[in-house]
Amino acid sequence: MTLFNRETTEVCNKQILFKDYVNGFPKESDMILSTSAKIHLKLPEGSKGVLVKNLYLSCDPYLRSHMTKTEGGQFESYTPGLPIHGLGVAKVLESGNSNFKKGDLVWGITGWEEYSIINAPETLNKIQHTDVPLSYYTGILGMPGMTAYVGFHEVCAPKKGEYVYVSAASGAVGQLVGQFAKLSGCYVVGSAGTKEKVELLKNTFGFDEAFNYKEEQNLDAAIKRYFPDGIDIYFENVGGKMLDAVLSNMRVNGRISICGMISQYNLEKGEGVHNLLSMISKRLHMRGFVVTDHYHLYPKYMEMVIPLIKQGSIRYIEDIAEGLESAPAALVGLFSGKNVGKQVVVVAHE
Amino acid sequence: MTLFNRETTEVCNKQILFKDYVNGFPKESDMILSTSAKIHLKLPEGSKGVLVKNLYLSCDPYLRSHMTKTEGGQFESYTPGLPIHGLGVAKVLESGNSNFKKGDLVWGITGWEEYSIINAPETLNKIQHTDVPLSYYTGILGMPGMTAYVGFHEVCAPKKGEYVYVSAASGAVGQLVGQFAKLSGCYVVGSAGTKEKVELLKNTFGFDEAFNYKEEQNLDAAIKRYFPDGIDIYFENVGGKMLDAVLSNMRVNGRISICGMISQYNLEKGEGVHNLLSMISKRLHMRGFVVTDHYHLYPKYMEMVIPLIKQGSIRYIEDIAEGLESAPAALVGLFSGKNVGKQVVVVAHE
Numbered sequence: 001m002t003l004f005n006r007e008t009t010e011v012c013n014k015q016i017l018f019k020d021y022v023n024g025f026p027k028e029s030d031m032i033l034s035t036s037a038k039i040h041l042k043l044p045e046g047s048k049g050v051l052v053k054n055l056y057l058s059c060d061p062y063l064r065s066h067m068t069k070t071e072g073g074q075f076e077s078y079t080p081g082l083p084i085h086g087l088g089v090a091k092v093l094e095s096g097n098s099n100f101k102k103g104d105l106v107w108g109i110t111g112w113e114e115y116s117i118i119n120a121p122e123t124l125n126k127i128q129h130t131d132v133p134l135s136y137y138t139g140i141l142g143m144p145g146m147t148a149y150v151g152f153h154e155v156c157a158p159k160k161g162e163y164v165y166v167s168a169a170s171g172a173v174g175q176l177v178g179q180f181a182k183l184s185g186c187y188v189v190g191s192a193g194t195k196e197k198v199e200l201l202k203n204t205f206g207f208d209e210a211f212n213y214k215e216e217q218n219l220d221a222a223i224k225r226y227f228p229d230g231i232d233i234y235f236e237n238v239g240g241k242m243l244d245a246v247l248s249n250m251r252v253n254g255r256i257s258i259c260g261m262i263s264q265y266n267l268e269k270g271e272g273v274h275n276l277l278s279m280i281s282k283r284l285h286m287r288g289f290v291v292t293d294h295y296h297l298y299p300k301y302m303e304m305v306i307p308l309i310k311q312g313s314i315r316y317i318e319d320i321a322e323g324l325e326s327a328p329a330a331l332v333g334l335f336s337g338k339n340v341g342k343q344v345v346v347v348a349h350e
Numbered sequence: 351m352t353l354f355n356r357e358t359t360e361v362c363n364k365q366i367l368f369k370d371y372v373n374g375f376p377k378e379s380d381m382i383l384s385t386s387a388k389i390h391l392k393l394p395e396g397s398k399g400v401l402v403k404n405l406y407l408s409c410d411p412y413l414r415s416h417m418t419k420t421e422g423g424q425f426e427s428y429t430p431g432l433p434i435h436g437l438g439v440a441k442v443l444e445s446g447n448s449n450f451k452k453g454d455l456v457w458g459i460t461g462w463e464e465y466s467i468i469n470a471p472e473t474l475n476k477i478q479h480t481d482v483p484l485s486y487y488t489g490i491l492g493m494p495g496m497t498a499y500v501g502f503h504e505v506c507a508p509k510k511g512e513y514v515y516v517s518a519a520s521g522a523v524g525q526l527v528g529q530f531a532k533l534s535g536c537y538v539v540g541s542a543g544t545k546e547k548v549e550l551l552k553n554t555f556g557f558d559e560a561f562n563y564k565e566e567q568n569l570d571a572a573i574k575r576y577f578p579d580g581i582d583i584y585f586e587n588v589g590g591k592m593l594d595a596v597l598s599n600m601r602v603n604g605r606i607s608i609c610g611m612i613s614q615y616n617l618e619k620g621e622g623v624h625n626l627l628s629m630i631s632k633r634l635h636m637r638g639f640v641v642t643d644h645y646h647l648y649p650k651y652m653e654m655v656i657p658l659i660k661q662g663s664i665r666y667i668e669d670i671a672e673g674l675e676s677a678p679a680a681l682v683g684l685f686s687g688k689n690v691g692k693q694v695v696v697v698a699h700e
Contacts, residue, residue, distance in 0.1 A: 074631040239626065258629050272622015276589065279608050279638030281424040286636040288629030 013039040016112035016327050018078040022067040025266045025335055030067065031084060031328040039115050043094050049119040050100050052090035054110055055350065057324075058138035059331045059343035060086065060172070064265040074290070084112040084327075089127070089137045091350070097121045105130060107137035112327055114347060125298070132309055133318075139172050139342040140305065140316040143291055147259050148176035148235075149301045150294040153184075155257035155287050156233045160185035163227055165246065168237035168262060169210065170197040170317070172342035177235045178207045179314050186233070189226045191242075193337040200340065204315055219245035230254070239264040240271035247275035250282045258288040266335060317341030363389040366462035366677050368428040372417040375616045375685055380417065381434060381678040389465050393444050399469040400450050402440035404460055405700065407674075408488035409681045409693035410436065410522070414615040424640065434462040434677075439477070439487045441700070447471045455480060457487035462677055464697060475648070482659055483668075489522050489692040490655065490666040493641055497609050498526035498585075499651045500644040503534075505607035505637050506583045510535035513577055515596065518587035518612060519560065520547040520667070522692035527585045528557045529664050536583070539576045541592075543687040550690065554665055569595035580604070589614040590621035597625035600632045608638040616685060667691030 017032045043051050063086050065075035078084060092104040093115070100106065100121055108124035110116045118124065127137055139145060151173075152158060164181040166174045169190025178201065181188040190201045191213040201210035209226050216222040223231070223245050230251035236243060239261025246256070264270050278284065308314040319339040321330040327345045334343055367382045393401050413436050415425035428434060438460040442450050450456065450471055458474035460466045468474065477487055489495060501523075502508060514531040516524045519540025528551065531538040539559040540551045551560035559576050566572040573581070573595050580601035586593060589611025596606070614620045628634065658664040669689040671680040677695045684693055 243626070258626075260630065261627055264627055270624040270627055272624055273626055274620040274622055276593070276608075276623055277611055277614055277620055279636065280610065280640065282638065283640055283643065284638050286629065288632065288634050290630065290633055293633065 009041040010038050011041060011115070013037045014114050014324050015083045016324060018067070018080055018082060018084050020080045021069040021077065022064075023268070026064060026067055026332050028328040028332050031331075033325055033328075037113070039117075041093060041115065043096050043117065047096040047117070047119070048121075049096055049117050050092050050106075050121045050124070051094040051115065051117050052092055052106065052110060053115055054088055054090045054113065054347045055105075056089040056135045056138050057110075057112055057327060057345040057347060058087040058142065058144075059321075059327070059334055059339070059345060060143070061260055061262045061265060061334055063331060064335070084331075085109055086112065087138055087143055088347075089134050090116070095121070100124070100126065105134065107142050112324065114324065129302075129306055132306070135318060135320070135344045135346070136309075136316060138344050139318060140176060140309070140314070141302070144172035144342065145176060145305060146294065146298060146301055147291040148173045148180060149305070150291055150297065151235055151257040151259045151289060152177050152180050152233075154294065154297070155289055156235070156255045158184045158186055158233055162186045162232035163230065163251070164188045164233045164235070165223070165227065165231045166190040166207075166235045166237070167213070167242050167246075168192065169207065170200050170205075170341060171237065171339075173259065174235070174237055175201075175205050175317060175341065176314075178205050181233075182206050182208075183308075183313070191222075194340075197337075197340060200317065204317065213242070220248060223249045233257075235259075236261065238262055240273070244273050244275050247273070247278045247284075250278060250284055252282050254282055254284050256284060256286040258286065259291065262335070319343045321345045323347070359391040360388050361391060361465075363387045363464050364674050365433045365464075366674060368417070368430055368432060368434050370430045371419040371427065372414075373618070376414060376417055376682050378678040378682050381681075383675055383678075387463070389467075391443060391465065393446050393467065397446040397467070397469070398471075399446055399467050400442050400456075400471045400474070401444040401465065401467050402456065402460060403443055403465055404438055404440045404463065404697045405455075406439040406485045406488050407460075407462055407677060407695040407697060408437040408492065408494075409671075409677070409684055409689070409695060410493070411610055411612045411615060411684055413681060414685070434681075435459055436462065437488055437493055438697075439484050440466070445471070450474070450476065455484060457492050462674065464674065479652075479656055482656070485668055485670070485694045485696070486659075486666060488694050489668060490526060490659070490664070491652070494522035494692065495526060495655060496644065496648060496651055497641045498523045498530060499655070500641055500647065501585055501607040501609045501639060502527050502530050502583075504644065504647070505639055506585070506605045508534045508536055508583055512536045512582035513580065513601070514538045514583045514585070515573070515577065515581045516540045516557075516585045516587070517563075517592050517596075518542070519557065520550050520555075520691060521587065521689075523609065524585070524587055525551075525555050525667060525691065526664075528555050531583075532556050532558075533658075533663070541572075544690075547687075547690060550667065554667065563592070570598060573599045583607075585609075586611065588612055590623070594623050594625050597623070597628045597634075600628060600634055602632050604632055604634050606634060606636040608636065609641065612685070669693045671695045673697070 088110040105127040106124040170192045189209040201207040236258040442454040455477040456474040541563040551557040586608040
């Protein structure tokens with residue numbers, strides 16, 4: 001009879017499996033949609049984990065780092081044959097952990113599949129505010145939001161009237177940095193890779209100016225055009241040639257916060273950066289950071305950002321892909337700039 | 351009769367003139383020894399400057415920057431046909447400024463000549479301690495000393511037990527950084543370009559280890575050998591390939607202070623630095639600084655360093671070139687690492 005009861009709760013669990021280690025740009029075929037897994041919608045006896053139904057998955061550039069075969073380092077390699085994992089929003093179906101109960105909504109690391117058993121639920125964050133779109137917890141209310149906040153406010157310590165430049169400015173992080181900068185009284189210019197994105201920066205996010213870096217023959221000249229007096233704060237999302245052009249246009253005591261270098265992740269060897277001598281004459285501070293080191297600031301950030309969202313003082317644009325099937329293409333698209341705004345995959349709406 | 355009196359005080363003033371703007375490595379022939387100038391050993395009527403007799407001249411890598419034709423920027427170009435200027439120690443012969451009087455010893459910017467009239471004497475520092483070698487005011491008690499102090503103590507905030515790497519370690523700044531690091535309880539490794547310098551680092555300056563970078567096929571492997579657990583603090587004097595090798599060997603929360611990049615000054619385009627992605631995963635802070643911004647700390651530094659010198663707790667090695675004639679070769683030699691220790695030129699002993 002027990003056997004029969006268990007079987008009634010076994011369902012199909014669609015998954016996106018990691019195929020094999022990646023060199024260069026990731027392709028859709030580096031991931032496989034599998035419909036063969038089944039899952040009992042019950043936690044194993046004695047489990048201290050939680051069983052969740054995945055709702056939204058987050059496509060983030062850093063996932064590329066899990067696809068490289070590495071030993072040690074910040075990002076553990078994915079295991080070929082197992083599901084991709086990353087940040088997402090999920091609903092608790094059953095909990096063996098006293099901090100979570102059935103029906104709770106959470107965000108944190110989960111699998112690219114319909115249902116996941118999360119064995120270390122202490123990494124999950126319980127969602128308190130549900131009167132905002134739940135998908136925001138993959139973006140403005142999750143890791144990218146904290147990245148923008150920490151990298152801009154904590155690392156760069158902006159002052160009113162300063163000149164701020166944001167690359168990859170329409171992305172999950174960049175769009176927020178630009179708006180935080182405007183709210184701080186700064187002058188903000190962003191760059192992106194299509195006309196549509198440039199319009200978005202100016203018309204939706206309120207950047208003072210924006211340009212399409214793909215249309216510029218000479219990045220240095222483009223930056224000089226928008227910053228004739230130089231840049232105080234550069235929020236680095238790109239790396240390589242862009243960083244080089246920025247370095248020679250920084251002002252004295254300028255600050256560069258580095259949260260990512262999307263242009264570099266698919267290269268075997270990073271592009272050469274030639275203008276580091278500017279670090280001296282311009283007295284520059286350059287600081288790399290990993291947002292998870294700063295998660296203790298999450299409540300402070302929420303206190304700031306939730307009212308801004310509710311008042312309509314901040315906008316957040318998402319690029320929503322429907323269905324787990326669409327996840328590989330959505331992830332791969334990040335590296336050619338296909339997404340407009342934060343790339344999210346909907347696994348289930350509830 | 352007045353005419354006769356003036357003429358008795360007119361003497362020959364040997365000078366090192368700047369010939370023309372330099373591309374690539376500077377050569378001795380970029381400077382000219384001139385014996386044709388004459389000077390009245392009296393200040394012009396109404397002058398608020400000081401007339402000094404130059405004793406010691408300082409050869410510093412940054413002088414290379416004055417030799418490039420530039421507009422604006424940190425370093426004004428030298429004027430072809432006029433004497434080189436740089437830091438030095440001098441004796442006041444006559445003063446039109448109430449802060450200085452005849453017989454005072456000073457350090458600051460002066461000309462590469464026997465006698466100089468300094469029209470902006472507020473840039474000069476009066477020498478208080480004369481019971482140490484006066485030439486030290488071109489080094490440990492002058493700009494290089496302050497550079498080591500600010501770059502190590504203020505920028506890098508060392509903690510006991512940290513791993514410190516110093517490049518160009520036997521130079522005017524590096525030898526001090528290494529000794530400050532030992533006095534702070536750090537583990538210190540230095541690199542230099544000859545066997546003799548490596549011995550000096552280990553036997554005279556007390557570095558824990560030292561190596562000859564010119565004998566290493568692979569800088570990355572060399573650094574890994576001396577820092578199997580990575581580097582906490584890198585004091586950057588070199589730039590280019592060395593910085594690249596260091597970047598991939600930094601520890602989490604490592605700090606890099608950049609006061610100079612001697613390997614880059616003679617290049618038209620800086621060498622590419624490829625490993626900046628480490629900035630993120632290792633949460634590195636990189637900061638360039640210009641020592642003159644920090645001169646308000648000079649009294650604090652003197653309070654620390656004068657007792658160390660007198661107790662013999664710190665050593666300072668100088669490479670003394672005799673005579674103004676030797677100055678061009680001494681300066682040029684910096685860029686091939688010919689000097690052992692701080693390069694000084696003696697114009698007159700008193």
